[in-house]
Amino acid sequence: MATLKIYADRNSQPSRAVILFCKLNGIEFEEVKIELFKREHRSPEYAEITPMRQVPAIAHGEFKLFESHAILIYLACAFPTVAGHWYPTDLFKRAKIHSVLDWHHTNLRRGSVGYLLNAKLAPVFGLPLNPQAAAEGEKVLIASLSKIESFWLHEDGKFLLGNDQPSIADLSLLSEVMQLELLDENERSRILGPFKKVHRWIEDVKNATQPHFDDVHAVLFKTIATAKKQQVDTARS
Amino acid sequence: MATLKIYADRNSQPSRAVILFCKLNGIEFEEVKIELFKREHRSPEYAEITPMRQVPAIAHGEFKLFESHAILIYLACAFPTVAGHWYPTDLFKRAKIHSVLDWHHTNLRRGSVGYLLNAKLAPVFGLPLNPQAAAEGEKVLIASLSKIESFWLHEDGKFLLGNDQPSIADLSLLSEVMQLELLDENERSRILGPFKKVHRWIEDVKNATQPHFDDVHAVLFKTIATAKKQQVDTARS
Numbered sequence: 512m513a514t515l516k517i518y519a520d521r522n523s524q525p526s527r528a529v530i531l532f533c534k535l536n537g538i539e540f541e542e543v544k545i546e547l548f549k550r551e552h553r554s555p556e557y558a559e560i561t562p563m564r565q566v567p568a569i570a571h572g573e574f575k576l577f578e579s580h581a582i583l584i585y586l587a588c589a590f591p592t593v594a595g596h597w598y599p600t601d602l603f604k605r606a607k608i609h610s611v612l613d614w615h616h617t618n619l620r621r622g623s624v625g626y627l628l629n630a631k632l633a634p635v636f637g638l639p640l641n642p643q644a645a646a647e648g649e650k651v652l653i654a655s656l657s658k659i660e661s662f663w664l665h666e667d668g669k670f671l672l673g674n675d676q677p678s679i680a681d682l683s684l685l686s687e688v689m690q691l692e693l694l695d696e697n698e699r700s701r702i703l704g705p706f707k708k709v710h711r712w713i714e715d716v717k718n719a720t721q722p723h724f725d726d727v728h729a730v731l732f733k734t735i736a737t738a739k740k741q742q743v744d745t746a747r748s
Numbered sequence: 749m750a751t752l753k754i755y756a757d758r759n760s761q762p763s764r765a766v767i768l769f770c771k772l773n774g775i776e777f778e779e780v781k782i783e784l785f786k787r788e789h790r791s792p793e794y795a796e797i798t799p800m801r802q803v804p805a806i807a808h809g810e811f812k813l814f815e816s817h818a819i820l821i822y823l824a825c826a827f828p829t830v831a832g833h834w835y836p837t838d839l840f841k842r843a844k845i846h847s848v849l850d851w852h853h854t855n856l857r858r859g860s861v862g863y864l865l866n867a868k869l870a871p872v873f874g875l876p877l878n879p880q881a882a883a884e885g886e887k888v889l890i891a892s893l894s895k896i897e898s899f900w901l902h903e904d905g906k907f908l909l910g911n912d913q914p915s916i917a918d919l920s921l922l923s924e925v926m927q928l929e930l931l932d933e934n935e936r937s938r939i940l941g942p943f944k945k946v947h948r949w950i951e952d953v954k955n956a957t958q959p960h961f962d963d964v965h966a967v968l969f970k971t972i973a974t975a976k977k978q979q980v981d982t983a984r985s
Binding site: 562563574576577578579580581584585588589602603605606607609610612613614616617620621658661662 | 799800811813814815816817818821822825826839840842843844846847849850851853854857858895898899
């Protein structure tokens, strides 16, 4: 069996989705850390893995692939041990999963990244904060959460599309929503507060993916704790 | 056989990709025009088809679907007459097609829409032009074209990913690039000029998809001709 290498930074939401998927399905892999904060994704060596210089990427033997949704689908098909609910073979169910994943790119992800980067994270990457872009990102983020609440989550079935068991779409979208933990408590409440079904879905996906969920998110929680400590120290000094 | 309805505006690039795919594969469909310039996508009736109120969407019997990539994949799988090169069953080839389609969302499409909307089309939708957003869009657009030139097109094989025959990715990305015809000749040359392989690829996909290509793009060319006439009339008055 060819070795599976996953090039990832667990601070990145699509990296976490791919690693979590592998752990949930007993897929063995070697994790190659590409630390975004150290700009390791810009190295010439990493450009050999993916010319897009983003995480995650995989190398499965000689086969290289990037884009997390494409990777999740590939892994679900390449490993026969993966349970059917992650990426059903049924034509209609599969089409709906593609639809929510495509929607994610230009809605939830665009809003979440646009808001977080421009309201919070830009200085980490040597960029200025951009209040106008942050406001635009927040608008898209809230509209996206509202669509998850009113459309992608149904009354019957705990998971996206009204499914009884989680799919790769739940992993991808939840990893994105978890990134909002980087916000202050008040800010996060303001944004996520109104969406009761989204809250319940977050808990349901967490519960369905433990103990791997906590394990895969530990790096993000450590980053958050460090950032909060720095804020307190700065406020004191 | 269930009726296939395609809700589309041929001025929209993903609408054209879906219609072109059906015509190329002899898939019968009823086209339901949703005119964006008349804001027909905002009507309550259309919200029943897709709550996202974007084009294209399909209804195949009772089954409704939106997001053009998801639609292309669904149609390629639902109609057994579709030739294998459009969406190969091979695990690795299919994964690469997913990768280029996912990449498209946050690169070529983001750049193209960001530039065209903010530099040119905003007034049509009652919005102001936004030079800063246009500049950002142009940067993403040019970086994306550069990646098509240097990575997605290979020396061997005329089409994306070095394929000898076109795939759904060629239809989706070419429909996007055709939208740049809305620019003035000089502007279009400035943006597309440096990319020789992209130029050859445009011609190769056009040739491989005629006479349907011209047929499906006729509405866009008419829109462009009308806009140019209006510009000349405005300059004269």
